[in-house]
Amino acid sequence: MKTNRREFIKISGTAVGAAAIGASTLTGSLFNWASGSILNQSVPAPTFLERTPTYCEICFWKCAGWVTKNEDGEIWKIEGHKDDPHCNGRLCPRGTGGVGMYYDEDRLKQPLIRVEENGKQVFKEASWEEAFKVIGNKMKAIKEKYGPECMALFTHGSGGKFLGHMLKAYGSPHITAPSFAQCRGPREVAFYSTFGEGVLSPERTDIRDTRCLVLIGSHIGENMHNGQVQEMSEAIDKGATIITVDPRFSTAASKSKFWLPIKPSTDMALLLAWINVIITEEWYDKPYVEKYTFGFDQLTTHIQTYTPEWAYGITSIEPKTIRETAREMANAAPAVIIHPGRHVTWYGDDTQRLRAVAILNALLGSWGRRGGFYFPDKVSVPDFPHPPYPEPKKTWRDLMPGKYNLATEIVSNGICDATIPSPEAACNFKGWIVNGTNLIHTLPDQKKTLAAIEALELLVVIDTMPMEITGYADVILPECTYLERYDAIRNSPHREPVISLRMPATEPKYNSKPDWWIAKELGKELGLDAYFQYKDIEEVLDWELKQIGSSLAEMQKIGVKKFNREYDDLYLIDGQDFEFNTNTGKIELYSTEMANNGFDPMPVYTPHEQPPAGFYRLNYGRAPAHTFSRTSNNPNLVDIMPENELWVNPKVAKQWGIKNGQYVWLKNQDEIISSFSIKVRITERIRWDSVYMAHGFGHSNKKLTRAFGKGASDTELISNVKIDPIMGGTGMRSNFVTLLTKLPEKAASETEKTVES
Amino acid sequence: MRYAMAIDTKKCVGCSDCVVACQLENKVPIGYCRDWIVETTSGTYPDLTLEFRSERCHHCANAPCVRCCPTGASHIEEGGVVLVTAEKCIGCGACIASCPYDARYPHPDGYVDKCTFCIHKVRKGEQPACVEVCPTHCLYFGDLDDPNSDVSRKIKERKYKRLKTEAGTDPQLYFLI
Numbered sequence A: 001m002k003t004n005r006r007e008f009i010k011i012s013g014t015a016v017g018a019a020a021i022g023a024s025t026l027t028g029s030l031f032n033w034a035s036g037s038i039l040n041q042s043v044p045a046p047t048f049l050e051r052t053p054t055y056c057e058i059c060f061w062k063c064a065g066w067v068t069k070n071e072d073g074e075i076w077k078i079e080g081h082k083d084d085p086h087c088n089g090r091l092c093p094r095g096t097g098g099v100g101m102y103y104d105e106d107r108l109k110q111p112l113i114r115v116e117e118n119g120k121q122v123f124k125e126a127s128w129e130e131a132f133k134v135i136g137n138k139m140k141a142i143k144e145k146y147g148p149e150c151m152a153l154f155t156h157g158s159g160g161k162f163l164g165h166m167l168k169a170y171g172s173p174h175i176t177a178p179s180f181a182q183c184r185g186p187r188e189v190a191f192y193s194t195f196g197e198g199v200l201s202p203e204r205t206d207i208r209d210t211r212c213l214v215l216i217g218s219h220i221g222e223n224m225h226n227g228q229v230q231e232m233s234e235a236i237d238k239g240a241t242i243i244t245v246d247p248r249f250s251t252a253a254s255k256s257k258f259w260l261p262i263k264p265s266t267d268m269a270l271l272l273a274w275i276n277v278i279i280t281e282e283w284y285d286k287p288y289v290e291k292y293t294f295g296f297d298q299l300t301t302h303i304q305t306y307t308p309e310w311a312y313g314i315t316s317i318e319p320k321t322i323r324e325t326a327r328e329m330a331n332a333a334p335a336v337i338i339h340p341g342r343h344v345t346w347y348g349d350d351t352q353r354l355r356a357v358a359i360l361n362a363l364l365g366s367w368g369r370r371g372g373f374y375f376p377d378k379v380s381v382p383d384f385p386h387p388p389y390p391e392p393k394k395t396w397r398d399l400m401p402g403k404y405n406l407a408t409e410i411v412s413n414g415i416c417d418a419t420i421p422s423p424e425a426a427c428n429f430k431g432w433i434v435n436g437t438n439l440i441h442t443l444p445d446q447k448k449t450l451a452a453i454e455a456l457e458l459l460v461v462i463d464t465m466p467m468e469i470t471g472y473a474d475v476i477l478p479e480c481t482y483l484e485r486y487d488a489i490r491n492s493p494h495r496e497p498v499i500s501l502r503m504p505a506t507e508p509k510y511n512s513k514p515d516w517w518i519a520k521e522l523g524k525e526l527g528l529d530a531y532f533q534y535k536d537i538e539e540v541l542d543w544e545l546k547q548i549g550s551s552l553a554e555m556q557k558i559g560v561k562k563f564n565r566e567y568d569d570l571y572l573i574d575g576q577d578f579e580f581n582t583n584t585g586k587i588e589l590y591s592t593e594m595a596n597n598g599f600d601p602m603p604v605y606t607p608h609e610q611p612p613a614g615f616y617r618l619n620y621g622r623a624p625a626h627t628f629s630r631t632s633n634n635p636n637l638v639d640i641m642p643e644n645e646l647w648v649n650p651k652v653a654k655q656w657g658i659k660n661g662q663y664v665w666l667k668n669q670d671e672i673i674s675s676f677s678i679k680v681r682i683t684e685r686i687r688w689d690s691v692y693m694a695h696g697f698g699h700s701n702k703k704l705t706r707a708f709g710k711g712a713s714d715t716e717l718i719s720n721v722k723i724d725p726i727m728g729g730t731g732m733r734s735n736f737v738t739l740l741t742k743l744p745e746k747a748a749s750e751t752e753k754t755v756e757s
Numbered sequence B: 001m002r003y004a005m006a007i008d009t010k011k012c013v014g015c016s017d018c019v020v021a022c023q024l025e026n027k028v029p030i031g032y033c034r035d036w037i038v039e040t041t042s043g044t045y046p047d048l049t050l051e052f053r054s055e056r057c058h059h060c061a062n063a064p065c066v067r068c069c070p071t072g073a074s075h076i077e078e079g080g081v082v083l084v085t086a087e088k089c090i091g092c093g094a095c096i097a098s099c100p101y102d103a104r105y106p107h108p109d110g111y112v113d114k115c116t117f118c119i120h121k122v123r124k125g126e127q128p129a130c131v132e133v134c135p136t137h138c139l140y141f142g143d144l145d146d147p148n149s150d151v152s153r154k155i156k157e158r159k160y161k162r163l164k165t166e167a168g169t170d171p172q173l174y175f176l177i
Ligand code: SF4
Pocket: A056, A057, A058, A059, A060, A061, A062, A063, A087, A091, A092, A093, A094, A095, A096, A224, A225, A226, A227, A627
């Protein structure tokens, strides 16, 4: 194997005894980080309340809750906050099991620096000062040589706010979250171009009052996006019709009046046929369409050929069913939701597919209507004052001219591509800070990710766990878990404005630190003191809360605070004039934005690749007890689900002569073989042309003692990536796998190497 | 007073939140559980049905586990709640063998443990941990002798089934179907 400049290093005992200055000076003094200085230990430990408020960090839903300790003063349990509309007093299994994140003994414990020893690269334990020095020097050098814009931050989670502030102060606007181009980006762009507003997070879907909920590949109930799961259950109670389109008999499908077992990759044809029926049969909301939409005539002409009979041959859904379900939707309108889904980067024409979803909602008049989509509201919390950020000389758009014009956020895979040196590139990224996202398992096409990492001059990873990405880092910084820290005020759009506080329930374990402190200290190292003119986070939070009529002391007591909406405008009032934030001021059935950028102004059907003989489409999704890498080593959640399984139709199993519970390896169309085997689950719940697994397993870092080697990683098998030209999304559902009952010898030795090296 | 639980299988999504919440509330060691999920699929693609059931001790009105307990550790308390007094339990496992529902497990500390309907919470006017946490609100707990309790009303309004009634245990978990 070729020796890389950046060898993958296992964080292991080979790390030499370090001058762990940070560790030794800090032990025994609670919360000394709150003083804002690593050396100042004079601040007394705060007295802890009986129960402390927090909001969950296990997924983006950010449910507010209370942390309760046991008689020994140790964290015991976390329960939902009754006043919080994200959770209504009930956390999901991951949030309930969040305590395991704190207790996980595999956590990162000490800053680590990559050093060369006897010709071998190893991690050396370091103090925080040492680690900041190394990062600071590298960042200053990058700034001088290439410009500060060549540093990028990849982030997922609450720490991003502080680290982002530090990076902007340093001079780079390049803060990116894989949750855009690897997940929900297409739906945001599609809804912006249709309604002038995005779907946002939490989704503005009025599920609790809907009379018809249509799910297309969206597996609510397996994805435990808490508020939605609760509202779907409430809708079931109230007798709402659920229509689920999924090649798999998902949990949601089993709760549905109609399950449409569609042929994978053909959803667009079904959506167009539904539009065709609703227009042809004149089942659309006429006054609404007339008053609010633009391009109805063009759309009517456009969909003429997309009949249910046409769609039948493509989707395998009978025309009768297509008409019947369209009728159900129309009967329920406007209290109907064609759900935009969340992880929607499938085939590369995803923005267009979500445009079809948006158009369908528009025709049924569900946008801005009770039981459809509401207009959310939030309070505006001013940021703690700081000097203006320096003006960046170039942005990512300059680095990829003419590409992904309609992206509303920075495209993570674009940053990754622009890091790989190429003769055309005006500038390449030279440094990455990666916080709370395991890019090895997040970005598809691992070869590319590794090539980009190889080209970096600096890779800093800030995480709680030794994820695979840490093995490639120059510096690893152990952040503490959400149960041990303050974070920014949670302020998300909802039916009524609501904020929530996260405060530490206990002091950070080991030598881990909160991101706000890491950002501040690194900022000082970079000479950016002017941007961090506060003693500690409490000062910042208290100042911000006082601007909106609350205070830190109040929020510590109540955890969640609701505000009144400024206007009574949760829904459109009948006949109300409304200016949409689009070029025409209308809901654009015909998108002028798309047309202006050279894209189809109305969605068209394009066939997608189909599996070759002996191969099956690789579908993946969520399991209720896990949030991907973030929970894969959590002792409480591993107890519930230790590994993922490969769902295989009985007919397929019979053909292969495989038994339930047998382990197989997977090989994809590009000859990539899974590093680990996966347990077969023979079930009627899946079509014969595809297989399914939960995402987030198959970890290759042995330091994750519970997750290592458990199940297979879908990401490593996703090498055929279909980029959405509109916004840069990475379509990941055009990968096909075949089963290997034995691991070929050559692959076996390579697997061994990947794991060991 | 007769405590019982109704479980709405039409709403349960099998997420296991009830399991995790119980484990934490009752300090059940990792690797063990007092409640668990059963998933059953029937039919062939695409004519399928799927049922999730959150199961636990049925707090049987006629409990073989209590009858066979040699020390009296297994006993029935007010409201029909079947409990084990850990101090009295010698860990012989007779109750484990006698339970038709496999609802008991040997605690590593040497006694037999099982669902208590979170009676320590119920006595404080709270609900069992699983009921309080369930994101689909599909668990209903209460007193069957009170016609206005959630559980009484659900049993009256809905069709339900009980498990292994042929064992003659008179189980007190009602699965709404
Ligand atoms: S949905 Fe679950 S994991 Fe996500 S924030 Fe809420 S409790 Fe946490």
